[in-house]
Amino acid sequence: MRTGYDLELVHLTKRYGDTLAVKDLNHVFAPGSYVCFLGPSGCGKSSTLRMIAGHEEVSEGSILLDGADVSHLAPAQRGTAMMFQNYALFPHLSVRDNVAFSLRMKGVDKPTRHARANELLELVDMTHLADRLPAQLSGGQQQRVALARALVTEPKVLLLDEPLSALDPFLRIRMRTELKKLQRELGITFIHVTHGQDEALALADEIVVMNNAVIEQAGPAREVWARPRTEFVARFIGGHNVLALPQGKVTVRADAVRLSNEGLVGATITAVEYQGASVAVTTRTEAGDEVLALLPEDAFFASPKSPGEAVKLSWDEGRLHRLEG
């Protein structure tokens, strides 16, 4: 069963002195969805998250959660909980006491809060380490504790600030599977800030791409990937080539580009990179655009190419996607 709570941003703006960090954001988040804020550093995604959490003052506009304006409430009264980038576990408290911290602040007695903390630790599979101190845990274990601590308040929205960036690549992939699973089980909205497009694609029901303090594009992961609205989105989400054609800027996916002897565009190969299942061939067109072709391994090795060779690039006309602006 899903319990949904609407989260809505209305004309949300954040100023630091004269600089605009977040500019007039309007967005409604579908209840119970996994949302990824994607963008380069300094694009305003973290400021937005921190405003939703209540750790940053809202300069203008408001944040509505479940029909109520929460813009000026204290973080703990909003129904949101935040998981911090480096987990921010209290180093002097045991795992169990970390998870029970918010209950202790509310004055819940020890047996009750420990019982509740144990339930949450069970959920993230950390019961066996409940008496350890955070410093005695690995990165992945610390993250589970941070998750349990955030969830113990029964938030309507869980905010995650680059939660996977402190983990090594292997663990990152494992933890993101667990995050997704947990979100599906709990049925609450997760808002996850990241600058990794693969992470966003893997996790998100909805991707919100931000750049220069505004939302560039928001939509389901597949839609953002298949139909990037602007050049920035196309470049940031990866796997796309942006070409300046007479009719305007277009994108063509790297896996739609073919190398052949006769084709549409002449180019020179600048780099060849073997990636296992596929081979990434970087070329430079006569017009000076850099075009990446992602070729299936067998297709490439049927007629191998090396850097410096001249080739023709081709693609089906239908695979071209026009960009706005």
Place this chain on the structure above:
Amino acid sequence: MLKNRHLLGWLQASPLALVLLAFLLAPIVMIVIVSFWGATEFSIYPAFQFDNYEFLFGSPVTYRVFGATFKYAFITWALTLSIGFTVAYFLAFHVRSQTMQIALFLLCTIPFWTSNIIRMISWIPFLGRNGIANQTLISWGLIDEPLEWLLYSDFSVILAFVHLYTLFMVVPIFNTMMRIDRALLEAARDNGASGLQTLRHVILPLTKPGIMIGTIFVVTLVMGDFITVRFMSGSQRANVGRLISNDIALLQYPSAAATAVVLLATVLIMIAVMLRFVNIRKEL
């Protein structure tokens, strides 16, 4: 090869070891030896006798003076801790810009540009019978006649101690506070902790090592002091340091040495007890 490495290790450690041996350990051993010597009105003779200690522990003056010393140490500790913690908290958590933090911190150290003695003496015209404090209070009509307890009293002694040693509390506490990850304070707020709860449940426990280091500084300084007590009490109060300094003035070295050994043992026991409670190793 292995033997060589051992030798190299010893050699590398030896300069510091020799310095400590010559300037720390040897004098203490000397004091311990002398504390067993005998003395008459006009001579000191090497011996191994417990007369000095017997006299020391047999005299009610000793207990009174030790009591006074503990009292000074405790009151000074309590005051420097509350002032030091507040100042450090303000510097670490309320002052946002680092430039301002450094500027204010340097401001705290300005009194240290002059010597202890001068700082102590400068209190005298302020606190004296016809000093600035009394005159101001009289002119405000708060009191009719000068307060006698302002100078040459326990009050003035403790005032001087607090003035001299608060910085020794501020520095280690400030240092520990600066190492607290600011995200922890946000996490506490996110978990519904009020400002006071954050102070009590997050900042205070994480500042304990700094408090302990400051405590060791202040307690040992006050326990070993003799000049502040002499100046600020007008020689009307005594602590263990003055007991020793009087003995030395009378050339009663064995007796002074015995008192010094007892004081040293007392302070070491106090520090050992404190270290049982808080682990300061990660601060060093």
